[in-house]
Amino acid sequence: MELVPVLTEDTHSSNHTFTHDLTFDDIDNGGYEIIDVCALPSQFSTSQSRVRVDDDPIMLPLVNVHSSCDLQHVVPVNDYNVSGNIDLTGLPSSDVDIRPSVPTFHNVQTHDGEDVPLEDCVQTVTSTHVQSSAHTNVTPQLRLIDVVERGHVSSHVYASPNGTMFWKPDVSDEFKPSLDVVYDTWEDVVKMYRLYAEKAGFTTRLGTAKKTKTDKTISHRHIMCNRASKPLFRSSNTGATSSLIKRRRRTKSKRVNCKACIRVSPIPGTTKFQIYAFYESHNHSLVEKDNVDLTRKRRNLGFYEQNFIHKLSLNKIGATKAHKLQCAIKGGPQNVRGTATDYKNFARDVRIYIADRDAELVVENLSSRVLTLNNFYFYHEVVDGELRFLFWADGVSRCNYEAFGDVLAFDATYKTNQYGMIFVPFTGVDHHTRSVTFGAALLVDETIDSYKLLLQTFLKAHTKQPLLVLTDQDSSMKSAIKSVFTESKHRLCMWHIMDKLPSKISSEELENTDDLRASIHELVWDLIIEPSTFEERWHTLIASYKLENHTWLKNMYAIREDWVPAYFKDLSMSCLMKTTSRCESSNAMFKVNSSASNTLVQFLMCFDTAIDWQRYHQREAEFASDMSTHSFKTDAPIEIHASVLYTSALFLKVQHEIDRSTNRCIISGTSIVNGITHYKVTHFNPKREIIGDFQVDFNPNDNSASCTCMLFGRLGYLCRHIFIVFHFNKVDRIPEQYVLKRWKRDALPKWVHSIDHRYSADNDEESKLRNDIIDMVVCCADRLRSRPDKLISLRDEISAIKDRVFEDIPNDPPCNKKDAVISGFYGKVRSGPDNVPFVPPNARHKGSRSDKRLVGAREKAVKQHRKGPRRCNECGKIVYDHDSRNCKKVAAAKAAAVAAAAVESAASAAASTIISA
Known part of the structure; x- marks a missing residue:
């Protein structure tokens, strides 16, 4: 390579030209001292001098040689075939001896006002010796003042003559950016520099991409230190009209105008890229090893962390607590990717994504289940652009109702979503005596019409009406049930009525209220008395306390047929549920997972999680029934037969009746009428005191029996009085007509426990594989706990596998982008010309106009005397x-x-x- 320097005076003076031939052979011969030079973009210049290589737009860094002039020395980097004239304008006719030291770190001004340091990353050559009328020795050097060792990150610290500090990372050459390497894609460049930054102890960010004016193609792009650029402090307007009156926000900035970066340009005619400039030194200290977890790269949440936050949110665990749990699992925050703030920011991004599309997301979610899940039922109503009604029941719920829908309870619950929509789950009792959900709905209000729509939709989903419906004293519910469930018997919750008794009858009206309450409880909870007996005892009791004119007691007596058990004794399964406590228990179960701040689509997913837990417990009870054997209390063959027929929960109840038949009951009399034997069975308590006499009618031809206690009619299994008659007549098996299908082990088909019907389960193939891999790694690590050498080998093997994976797939796939992850969690809104957007309602339910509920006198007294x-x-x-x-x-x-x-x-x-x- 041959360069021809041309020295020219200012245009206003006489021109002097000095030409000198310089070759790399001259450099090798050692006739020149070494300086640092670097090829830079075309915008570099000063007011005193310019340098160009022929017509090439590349301008080169400055070396300060005199207070009155700047000298630019041009050596194109990595291109030894370029030669040309160097035009130095503005230099005086004097001898200049240039001897910059190594490494040199100077700042030059660009047209946009940025200071750019000369780095020791440049191509080093020998300086030319320019002779003129005088000689000036210039040695602007940096002093090495420290070598910082911070874990695996080390750096050399230099100081300039004016005290400016620079940190040069000590990184192996194999990780350093090279100007000789050609990169196939832009992503390869980004990956390379980020890996180098990780080794060096800083993080990166992407700079702007500049385009040509002609065809708008990218001319060059920058990847810089994340502390580049000057600090930018935002001001917040306090509301003043003048733009001068602003209040500075209390913000911090990480930017210190660091110039460390690489500059990349595409290779013309190809899709490849090459680095044309690399600035290595920083004007700030590098990250210590102990603080690497706080860098932006390590704080970037991956799919694992995002999925963790999402899953815990479905169990009413917020982002901050999720981060604490992750720290506890991984042994401290230093091992966790992301801080608590990053976790909260992801939760914020989820809320932003849902935002106004919430109603459409929940409808789209449920509509997709109709297409993908077997026997899923869903109905919704949109009125004037507002979502007003939602009802859904999946195939498992409908199967449960088919088996256990003889008794149904439902109750409204509030504060499950941020729109105030009323949540109404439908609850029953399964063959393990556990609560089971038949379906659920969200209502905008609690009017009669809303409940009518709800029950009509329920009937469309389940086709048959229940025998008994249990609710609280809500008048809208009562009217709707009477109108829609024409074949069902409506019953009010006894607990809600009896719980009001202390507040309705105070000590001012009656001196000893405890005796009255005990007497009323004993009367109304008697399950075997006749209605006429109840009425007679009620009047006697009220008269004895002189409460005949008490308004509340008169009202409760007027509706006695809606809540007193004596009026339901002839109804099948009437005592399966006497209160809505199961409803309230189910509501509490759903609220464990949900909160009043949830959106609709978040509430739906919380509901799915709660349902999965309910069905998990049902499956657990099913497994226990199939895989366990009970101990027997008697030697009666009928007890063994019962253990084969019934689930474990029901068998324990039947076993109790069989056991009591042998030690608490005796046959005290018999008579035969028309072939039917009538047995008088006397029932004793543990003190051998007679509780009462019961009549059992037994037909020896078909082993049919009935008892005046009517336990079988009320609960669906035989009483102790019938079992003693069976024992007396040597009946060793429970007759088939007394084994209800709802209590048998096979009441439900096996498919209801399939993983395909678990909403919160990761049952797609990709998730199964990911979970299998994690389980295998954990199992191996657990097995090698006491073998550190083996653990090291395992880590190295996994590291090698990781390297191969990242080599095959060098860039993060689009599915791992944050927006894609969130849309994968919550779904997408269907787009199209027929899609009319709608929003959630601003629901107002009963009692919602005040944040404070009414508190009764009893509750006040309890709190006061707590x-x-x-x-x-x-x-x-x-x-x-x-x-x-x-x-x-x-x-x-x-x-x-x-x-x-x-x-x-x-x-x-x-x-x-x-x-x-």
Whole structure:
């Protein structure tokens, strides 16, 4: 390569030209001292001088040689075939001896005002010796002042003559960016520089891409240190009209105008890229090893962390607690990717994604299940662009209702979503005596029409009406049930009624309310008395306490047929549920997973999680029934037969009846009428005191039997009185007509427990494979806990596998992008000309107009007397309402109240006197 320097004076002076031939042979001969030069973009220049290589737009860095002039020395990097004239404009006619030291770090000004340091990454050559009328020795050098070792990251620290500090990372050459390498794709460049940054102890960010003015193709792109650029502090307007009156936000900036970067340009005519500039040194310290987990790259959440946050959110665990759990699992925050703030930011991004498309997302989610899941039922209504009604029931729920839908309970619950929509689950009892859900709905209000629509939709999904429907005292529910469930018997929850008794009958009306409450409880909970007996005892009880005119008691007696068990004794399975406690228990189960801040689509997923837990417990009970054998309390063959027929939960109840038949009952009399034997069975308590006599009618021809206690009709299994008659007649097996299908082991088909019907389960092939891989790695690590050498080998093998995977797939796939991950969790809104957007409602349910609920006198009294009385050290009395700190204040308040009452009484008396006069 041959360069021809041309030295020219300013255009206003006489021109002097100095030409010198310089070759690399001259450099090799050692006739010149070494300086650092680097090829830079065309915008580099100063007011005093310019340098060009022929017409090539590349401009080169400055070396300060004199206070009155700048010298630019041009050596194109990695191109030894370029030669040309170097034009130095503005230099005086003087001898200049250029001897910059190595490495040199100078700053030059670009047209956009940026300071760019000369780095030791450039091609080094020998300086030319320019002779003129005078000689100037220039040695602008940096002093090496420290070598910092920070774990696996080390750096050399230099100081300039004016005290500016620079940190040069000490990284192996195999990881450093090279100007000789050609990269196939832009992503390969990014990956290379990020790997180098990780080794060096800093993080990167992408700079702007600049395009040509002609065809708008990218001319060059930058990847820079994340602390590049000058700090930018945003101001927040306080509302003043003048733009000058602004309040600076309390923000921090990581930017310190660091110039470390690489500059990349595409190779013309190809899709490949090449680095044309590499700036290695930083103007800030590098990241310590112990703080690597706080860098932006390590804080970037992967799919594993995002999925972890999502899964825990479905179990009412927020982002902050999710981060704490992850720290506990992985042994500290230093081992966790991302901070608590990053976790919260992802939860925020989820809310932003859902936003106004919430109603459409939940409808699209449920609609897709109709297409992909067998026997899934879904119905919704949109009125005036608002989602007003949702009902859904999957195939398992419909199968459960087919088997256990004889008794149905439902109750409204609130605060499950941020729109105030009322959640109404339908609940029953399965063959393990556990609660089971038949379907669910979201309503916008609790009017009669809304409940009618709900029950009509329920009937379309399940086709048959229940025998018994249990609710609270809601009048809208009652009217809707009467209108829609015409074949069902409606029953009110006994617990809700009896719970009101203490607040309805206070001590002011009756001196001893405890005796009354105990007597009423004993009467209404009697399951075997006749309705006429109940009415007679009720009147006697009310008269004895002189409460014949009590309004609430009169109202409850007027609707006695809707809640007293005596009026339901002839109804099949009438005592399976007497209260809505199962509904409230189910509602509480759903609220365990959900919260009032949830969107609709989030609530749906929380509902799915709760349903999966409910079905898991059902499957667990099913497994226990199939795989366990019970111990027997008697030697009766009928007990063994019962253990084969029934589930474990039901067998324990039947076993109890069989056991009591042998030690608590005796046959005290018999008679035969028309071939039917009538047995009188006397029932004893543990003290051998007679509880009562029951009649059992037994037909020896078909072993049919009935008892006046009517347990079989009320609960669906035989009583102890019938079992003693069976034992007496040597009946060793429970007759088939007394084995209800709903209590048998095979009440449900096996497919209902399939993983395909578990909504929160990762049952797609990709998730199964990921979980299998994780399980295998964990199992291997657990097996090698006491073998550190083997653990090291395992780690190395997994690391090698990781390297191969990342070599095959060097870039993160699009499915791992945050938006793609979130849309994978919550779905997408269907687009098209026929798609009309709609939004969730602003629901107002009963009692929602106040944040405070009404509190009864009983609850107030309980809260007031929750703490026991204690002695006041001031007045010496044992009191509830004060202590020594506020004794005088309370006493003064009481005295003032007494005085005010006295004044009011005196005023009333005086007024009465005046009126009389």
